[in-house]
Amino acid sequence: MAARTFRRVSYNNKHYSVPVYALDDGCVRITPRSGALDPATLSSDERSAPLLGDLNRPFDVERFLVPHHPINVGVLSADEQRSFLAPGDARNVLDLPIKFPGSDFRLPMEYAQWAPVVQRIADAEWALNPTCYDEYYCYLTLRREHVEPGDQGHYAPCHVDGFQGARWQPKVRANHTYTVTNCLPTMYFPQSFDLRPLDLARHDAFWEMNRQVALTNAEHGWNDYPDFALMLMDAYCVHIAIDAARPYDRVWLRFSFEVRIFDRLGNGHNPFFAYDWPMVPRDIEQLGLVPFDPTCEASLRVFPWQALDGSPNPPGVYTKPNLRPR
Numbered sequence: 001m002a003a004r005t006f007r008r009v010s011y012n013n014k015h016y017s018v019p020v021y022a023l024d025d026g027c028v029r030i031t032p033r034s035g036a037l038d039p040a041t042l043s044s045d046e047r048s049a050p051l052l053g054d055l056n057r058p059f060d061v062e063r064f065l066v067p068h069h070p071i072n073v074g075v076l077s078a079d080e081q082r083s084f085l086a087p088g089d090a091r092n093v094l095d096l097p098i099k100f101p102g103s104d105f106r107l108p109m110e111y112a113q114w115a116p117v118v119q120r121i122a123d124a125e126w127a128l129n130p131t132c133y134d135e136y137y138c139y140l141t142l143r144r145e146h147v148e149p150g151d152q153g154h155y156a157p158c159h160v161d162g163f164q165g166a167r168w169q170p171k172v173r174a175n176h177t178y179t180v181t182n183c184l185p186t187m188y189f190p191q192s193f194d195l196r197p198l199d200l201a202r203h204d205a206f207w208e209m210n211r212q213v214a215l216t217n218a219e220h221g222w223n224d225y226p227d228f229a230l231m232l233m234d235a236y237c238v239h240i241a242i243d244a245a246r247p248y249d250r251v252w253l254r255f256s257f258e259v260r261i262f263d264r265l266g267n268g269h270n271p272f273f274a275y276d277w278p279m280v281p282r283d284i285e286q287l288g289l290v291p292f293d294p295t296c297e298a299s300l301r302v303f304p305w306q307a308l309d310g311s312p313n314p315p316g317v318y319t320k321p322n323l324r325p326r
């Protein structure tokens, strides 16, 4: 096996270690198995879910008015779970393209233990999105992390993956994403969100999601699905990480289906595809957004790395939004 190296990337006080993969190590190539997932096995609620109706449509902020529930498209088998949890030296990575429009899936060899999961995702996508399967990129994020009680592992406000803010004009097809984890199931909020009054060039939509969840005292929060479930969400499924009640060793995989290139500096580069995207620094802080309601509780309108007065927290300290004020 070739020596493993990283590229170090830093901007805006954020630091990334981007794994560099050796062509000599090879990759696992995966194509979908037709018929491996029968959509008829989904519940009638799932088959009629707004999420499936919105698939392949352009992102539209009005769609937040309709509660969007994620869909459980299957649970890993015992063998797949064993492989999923196998210890090893695979490196965490952010938004590594593993499928291009029209291509197969190409998984760098160090992630071979998750090839069965990729196979399941390919099968699900083939079954649920047959008309536009070939038009999407798929990006892999892997996080293996130890989470202590009270921690979340990953801190973010209520949010969606694939929000298209003011700079995306015209809007393109909305993101849809599969996630799978062995513990700490993501909390979803299948409720109506009204983001129409916001000026998305000025207002932080995620802080507003915090606020609208807190208005309901988080009563729509839902994470009642099994560990190792393949959960499909879309760009209208508002969600947040949950606190650990005890220590966990967590493995979390995300597969984002997108028509856009993810060219953010810090993302993984897959040498098993020929491409050379100019990668750019990008984070939400640089947009200088403000809360839509500046009078709401302070925890709902600061970044996790900020204290309630907006000053930076000490390293390792994060502010969580108070979603249950009553």
Ligand SMILES: [Fe+2]
Pocket (backbone or CB within 6 Å): 159, 160, 161, 239
């Ligand atoms: Fe997310």
